[in-house]
Structures are given as C-alpha cells and as structure tokens.
Amino acid sequence: MMLAVAAFLLFALPSANAVPIYTTLPLPPGTGGPKSVAFDLHGGFIDFAFTAETRNKTFCDGRNATADAEVGLIGGRPLGIAFNSTQFLYICDAYLGLYAVSPLGGRATRLASSAEGAAIRSCNGLDVDPKTGAVYFTDASANYLLSNATQAALNEDRTGRLLRFDPRTGQVAMLARELSGPGGVAVAGDSSYVLITEFIGGTVKKFFLTDSRANTIQTLLNIASASTIRRTAGGEFTVTERVRPFTHRALRIDANGTVMANVSIGGPYNDVNVVTGVQIYGLFAYVGSLYADFVGQVLGLF
Numbered sequence: 001m002m003l004a005v006a007a008f009l010l011f012a013l014p015s016a017n018a019v020p021i022y023t024t025l026p027l028p029p030g031t032g033g034p035k036s037v038a039f040d041l042h043g044g045f046i047d048f049a050f051t052a053e054t055r056n057k058t059f060c061d062g063r064n065a066t067a068d069a070e071v072g073l074i075g076g077r078p079l080g081i082a083f084n085s086t087q088f089l090y091i092c093d094a095y096l097g098l099y100a101v102s103p104l105g106g107r108a109t110r111l112a113s114s115a116e117g118a119a120i121r122s123c124n125g126l127d128v129d130p131k132t133g134a135v136y137f138t139d140a141s142a143n144y145l146l147s148n149a150t151q152a153a154l155n156e157d158r159t160g161r162l163l164r165f166d167p168r169t170g171q172v173a174m175l176a177r178e179l180s181g182p183g184g185v186a187v188a189g190d191s192s193y194v195l196i197t198e199f200i201g202g203t204v205k206k207f208f209l210t211d212s213r214a215n216t217i218q219t220l221l222n223i224a225s226a227s228t229i230r231r232t233a234g235g236e237f238t239v240t241e242r243v244r245p246f247t248h249r250a251l252r253i254d255a256n257g258t259v260m261a262n263v264s265i266g267g268p269y270n271d272v273n274v275v276t277g278v279q280i281y282g283l284f285a286y287v288g289s290l291y292a293d294f295v296g297q298v299l300g301l302f
C-alpha cells in the first residue's frame with residue numbers, strides 16, 4: 001500500500017499539465033506570518049523558540065508585529081530562519097537582531113545587534129552555509145523598521161546590508177552595502193557565492209565569495225518584490241515574484257539567473273496573503289507569507 005502511494009506521487013509530479021494540490025498547514029493559535037520555513041527531522045508545528053528576553057505571550061500573541069513596532073520591539077518578529085548542521089536554529093529578528101537557539105528550543109541567545117558600528121535595524125533574510133557554518137544575513141535598512149517597509153519602498157531606500165556571522169569568532173563582517181531592501185539570502189552549494197534578493201530594488205543579485213571576482217556583486221534578474229530565496233537539493237534556487245498586487249509567481253532559477261520554471265501561485269494565496277517565498281523540501285513546495293496563519297504545502301507546483 002505504501003509503495004502504491006509513493007508510485008502515484010512520483011508519477012503525478014513531473015507531469016506538465018498536472019494541477020498543483022494545495023494543503024494548508026495551520027500554525028499554533030495566536031501565531032502567524034510564516035515568512036520563511038526551515039526543516040528539522042520531526043514533523044508538525046509546536047511553539048518552539050522565541051527571541052525577546054521579556055516576551056509576554058499574553059501581550060504579543062495574536063498581535064501584528066509586522067505592522068506594529070511597539071509589539072515587535074517587545075515580542076520580536078522572526079523573519080529569516082535556518083538550521084546549521086548541528087541543528088542550532090539561527091533567527092533574524094526584524095526588530096532585535098541575530099539570534100541562535102539550541103535544538104531544544106526555548107529562549108534564543110542574541111549574537112549580534114550591530115555590525116560595523118551601525119545597529120542592525122531590520123534583520124531579514126538568513127541562510128547558513130552547511131559546510132563552513134557561516135551565517136549570511138541581511139539588514140534590510142539602516143533607516144526604516146519593518147513596520148515602515150512601505151515608507152522605505154516609497155522612498156526607494158538603499159541602505160540595506162549583506163552581513164556574515166562567523167560562529168568561531170562571534171564576529172559579524174559587512175560584505176555589501178547600499179542594497180535596496182535585501183530580504184533574502186541563499187548560499188551556493190559550493191560556498192562560492194550567495195544570492196540575495198532586493199524587495200525594493202526588485203532584483204536577484206549574486207555576491208561572489210571566492211576567486212578573482214570575490215567581493216563583487218552582479219545583478220542576475222529583475223523581479224518585483226522578491227523576498228525569501230532558497231537553494232534546492234539540486235543546486236538551483238527558488239524565489240517568488242509579484243506580478244500584480246497580490247498575485248505571485250514561483251520561479252526556479254539556476255546559478256546564472258536563467259529562469260528554469262515560472263508558475264503561478266494559486267490555492268489559498270490571494271490579496272490578503274503577501275507571499276514572501278517558496279521552498280522545495282522532499283516532494284512538496286512550501287509557501288511563506290507575511291500575514292497568513294498557515295504554511296502552504298503544494299504538490300506539483302513546478
């Protein structure tokens with residue numbers, strides 16, 4: 001019986017005309033806005049970890065920390081998350097900075113709240129290099145908090161930074177500045193570059209880490225409102241694009257920005273669910289969003 005199910009899934013996936021099947025995975029009560037998704041070895045959602053030392057569940061749960069800085073500064077607003085190879089979870093908290101929490105969860109430890117002497121005001125995208133343990137993350141703006149992202153976009157803010165935390169030294173290095181709303185980062189499988197997205201500038205950019213091009217940056221693609229970007233098991237990347245407010249498409253691109261797939265995101269994603277990204281894990285694609293109270297799980301998206 002198990003085998004029959006597996007055979008059906010494998011058959012259904014590659015078919016170009018298959019209609020994607022959407023499932024919604026509800027989050028625990030009072031929580032929402034799953035901007036990004038990371039996987040450990042257990043299934044299902046639990047209340048796992050928190051950033052703000054003084055977080056008060058009664059005050060914070062069910063409130064809109066994305067739009068309300070008062071709530072965010074008290075309770076935190078995790079945006080980018082990723083596990084390292086020893087199952088520590090790194091968290092970019094929009095209002096509070098960079099954190100890590102052990103595999104047991106609970107209160108996360110703050111690792112950085114500034115870089116190069118300037119406060120991290122809007123921690124956003126994050127990825128861990130599984131080989132080196134280096135943590136790449138972005139500070140979306142030096143001027144605007146997450147709650148002011150709309151004003152930041154209207155004023156075409158260009159004060160974002162790409163940063164790297166080294167777990168061996170505890171130091172944060174600044175890799176690139178003058179970015180326009182860097183909201184996502186993904187490390188290459190061979191550690192030779194990172195891709196970043198700019199949700200204000202509307203780009204996917206490549207920052208080289210090695211060889212003669214090290215520390216140079218190149219625009220690969222122009223796409224509107226790209227946020228979370230993730231690497232696939234096959235070494236490609238997935239990202240979403242807004243085509244109309246708020247109609248989104250999921251893209252799979254290669255290391256040079258060539259678009260390998262470009263499909264509509266449907267199902268439960270509509271005006272109220274600002275899509276932030278898509279990530280492939282196993283047979284499914286998982287859709288992140290800024291306000292929804294569920295994670296979308298899609299079979300046969302690409």
Ligand SMILES: *[C@@H]1O[C@H](CO)[C@@H](O)[C@H](O)[C@H]1NC(C)=O
Pocket residue numbers: 056057058059
């Ligand atoms: C938590 O927040 C609630 C609601 O605002 C408040 O009544 C309570 O006193 C707070 N608890 C602590 C420990 O601050």
Ligand SMILES: *[C@@H]1O[C@H](CO)[C@@H](O)[C@H](O)[C@H]1NC(C)=O
Pocket residue numbers: 032064066067272291
């Ligand atoms: C949070 O606030 C934003 C901006 O005002 C709004 O678009 C969104 O629907 C709100 N989300 C929730 C869950 O209240």
Ligand SMILES: *[C@@H]1O[C@H](CO)[C@@H](O)[C@H](O)[C@H]1NC(C)=O
Pocket residue numbers: 084085086087088100132133134167
């Ligand atoms: C994973 O992260 C934790 C917390 O920063 C760190 O202590 C540990 O060394 C990291 N593991 C690896 C393999 O980098």
Ligand SMILES: *[C@@H]1O[C@H](CO)[C@@H](O)[C@H](O)[C@H]1NC(C)=O
Pocket residue numbers: 143144147148151
């Ligand atoms: C951020 O938004 C608040 C509320 O809309 C506004 O009062 C404040 O001036 C804004 N700050 C900036 C830097 O735009």
Ligand SMILES: *[C@@H]1O[C@H](CO)[C@@H](O)[C@H](O)[C@H]1NC(C)=O
Pocket residue numbers: 254255256
């Ligand atoms: C990207 O372009 C370079 C230079 O043209 C080429 O060597 C490399 O194979 C390309 N990578 C992919 C994934 O297409």
Ligand SMILES: *[C@@H]1O[C@H](CO)[C@@H](O)[C@H](O)[C@H]1NC(C)=O
Pocket residue numbers: 221222223241243249251259262
């Ligand atoms: C993806 O497809 C949509 C609809 O055809 C199109 O508007 C958009 O430009 C495409 N995106 C890219 C990056 O090719």
